[in-house]
Amino acid sequence: MFETTALNTRSRRIEGLVRILFLMMAVMLILPVLIILGMLIARGGPVLSWAFLTTPPTNGMTAGGILFPLVGTVWLVTVALIASVPVGVAAAIYLSEYAPDNWLTRVINLAIINLAGVPSIVHALFGVGAFVLFFRFGTSILAASLTLAVMTLPVVIVATRESLRSVPRAFREACWNMGATRWQTIRKVVLPNAISGILTGVILEVSRTAGETAPIMFTGAAFFLPFLPQGVLDQTMAMSMHLFVISTAVPGVPEELPYGVALVLISMVLVMNALSVGFRMYLRGKKKW
Amino acid sequence: MADSGPDTRADVGAPAAATEEGAAVSVAPLAIETREFNLWYGTFQALFDVDLKIKSGIITSMIGPSGCGKSTFLRSCNRINERLGYVRTTGTIDIMGHDVLADDVELLQVRKQIGMVFQRPNPLPLSIRDNVLFGHRIHHAGEKVSKSDEGEIVEKALRDVLLWDEVKDDLGGPATGLPLEAQQKLCIARLLPVKPAILLMDEPCSALDPKGTEAVEELIWELRGDYTILIVTHNMAQARRASDECVFMLLGKVIEHGLTEDVFLSPEDPQTSDYIEGRYG
Known part of the structure; x- marks a missing residue:
């Protein structure tokens, strides 16, 4: 058998x-x-050293360190986060907690998917048209960061929406049935339990933002600047842009230099990703259900 | 299971007295009164001309096979069914003499007056203390409540649900770490500080083991008199030993409603006796 x-x-x-x-x-x-x-x-x-990180590029970018691009990237990422996180989180809360299933909701969801699919160079051109020219921010950190913010908005929205959805419905039911409003429910129960997923999304957005070149190329990142930006209306150097420039447009750059810049850039991204994974694990360990 | 009925009832106290009291309060005002209440989920009609008068201060159980409309009825009383969006109703539901289906009814007040307990205990992922205070804080938002007042509220609610001694040393501990039975008691406790008139319980013991079931039933008896309790159950023995009056529903209609003893011992409708004796359901 x-x-x-x-x-x-x-x-x-x-x-x-x-x-x-x-x-x-x-x-x-x-x-x-x-x-x-x-x-x-x-x-x-071999290029890496403390001095490499703390001195500006010299000799027409063929020597020296990467201080200015490094600081510039921090500026760009910070301003982009300030612009996109509140908008993204609020939009995701609306979509996950309030939105009825109607045509408006469907259009918004469609818009998010399409926004995520737009090539970054198209975002760059949009940024030039909207922020540099129309809003008259000029080529500046503000214009570049807002362009990055628009581009990474779907990342924040989707991550936030998913983490809100992972909070069991029973918690919401319990609150509603005690007479809590939606906002009371969200503030006291849903958000505290979704915060780890939201932060993961934010950190992923940081790594994405730090690495992008196209969207900042025409909107605020400079080929070379001999000083640090003093405010959001200044132009700035940026890591990704700097790498692109010294690899393609500057004669006489030592062969190792771009590798060093790339290594720092990828390390930033990897550290961010590792942080996000570690953070998620830490918060999941603390989760109480 | 039916055999254990009388025993357990003796454990939780005063079976005979309970029945007498049940009869005594039958002249009291009505907690819930429905007239020709019909409900549709889309095109499916779940309730047919339900006319029920649920008396204040006693325990009324609702029995009937799955899908007969017990839970639907329960969820209509505090209007949580309508969240589904495709629900339509006709007829009226009066709670404590007020029409809750009226346009000007404040749902947040309805939900404050009517507490609901679910099949699966659903404590919030907060501390035990914060769970008990949750509803109170919601309904007293913006007021200053002193720590000692909060402490009293927590102790009273937890004592009322017979949970105080078990958790008094760990009020800051996570509510979701408690045993299921204690979680369910906590879910009842958190309703009490806002002083609801009615407690709706949708199979509150079905996720519990027999010992937990007994403990929660004991608690339900303790709350009797202070609250009007409407409890849906699949457990015939539970309905029999833990309620004053009993409603039998079948396919969306109320077949029989009377003193629990009468419904079980001398049902008027043959369908009731068929169900009680286990011929279907």
Whole structure:
């Protein structure tokens, strides 16, 4: 009754093959990451030093460090967050907690999906038209950051919406049935329990924002500046832009220099991602249900 | 299970007296009164011409097979059904003599007057203390309530639900870490500080083990008299030992409503006796 048939043997052999094939595909994913990191560390590593991080570029960007672009990126990311997080979180709260299923909600959701799909260079042109020219911010940190904010808004909205949705409905029911309004429910129960997911979204947005080049290229990032920005209406250098410039447009740059800049940039992003993962794990451990 | 009925009832105190009291308060005003109440979920009619008079201060159980409309009726009383959006009703529901379906009714006040307990205990992911104070804080938002007053409120509510001794040393602990039975008691406790008139309970023991069920039933008896309690249950023995009056529903209609003893011992409708004796349901 329970003997193996020829068909069973064949099925099992195919099962084994398929499994190995899929495993290989999955392992191949690691390769690009390892190669990129390996190359950057091998070639850019020797450039790194405390002085590299704390001195501005010199000699027509062929020597010196990356202080100005580094500070510029921090400026851009900070202003972009200040602009996009409140808007994104509020929009997500509306969509998840208030919005009825009607045409307006559907249009908003469609807009978010499309916003996420717009190529970054198109965002850049939008930024030039809207912020640089129409609102007369000029090429400035403000214009560049707002462009970045518009581009990363879907990241914040989607992350926030998902983390709000992961709060069990029973909690809301319990509140509503005691006569709490939606806002009381959100403020006292839903948000405190969704905050880890929201922060994860914000941190992911930071890493995305820090790495983008196209949206800031025409809106606020400078080719080279011999000073630090003093306010949001100044132009600034930025890490991603600096990397692009010294790799393509400046003659006589030592070969290792771009690798060093790239290594710092990717480290910033990786540290941010690691922070977000660690933070999520920490908060999940504290979760009480 | 039916055999254990009388025993358990003796445990929780005064079976005979309870029945007498039930009869005595039958002249009291009505907590819930519905007239020709019909309800549709979309095109499906879930309730048919429900005329019920639920008396104040006693425990009324609702029994009937799954899908007979018990929970729907319960959820109509505090108007939480309408959140679904595709619900339509005709007829009236009066709570404590006031039409709750009227346009000018403040839903937040309805929900304050009518507490609801669910099948699965749903304490909020807060401390035990904050769970008890949650409703009170909502309904006294903007007022200053001293720590000692809050302490009294918490102690009274937890004593009322027979939970004080178990949790008094860990009021700051997470409510979701309590055993299920204690969670359900806590869910009842958090309703009490806002002084509701009516407690609706939708199968409050169905997620509990027999011991937990007994403890929560005991609590429900303790609350009897102070609150009007309407309890939906699938557990026939529970309805029998833990209610004054009993409503039997079938396919959206009220088939029988009377003293629990009468409904169980001498039902008027053959469908009631069929259900009680377990021929369907």
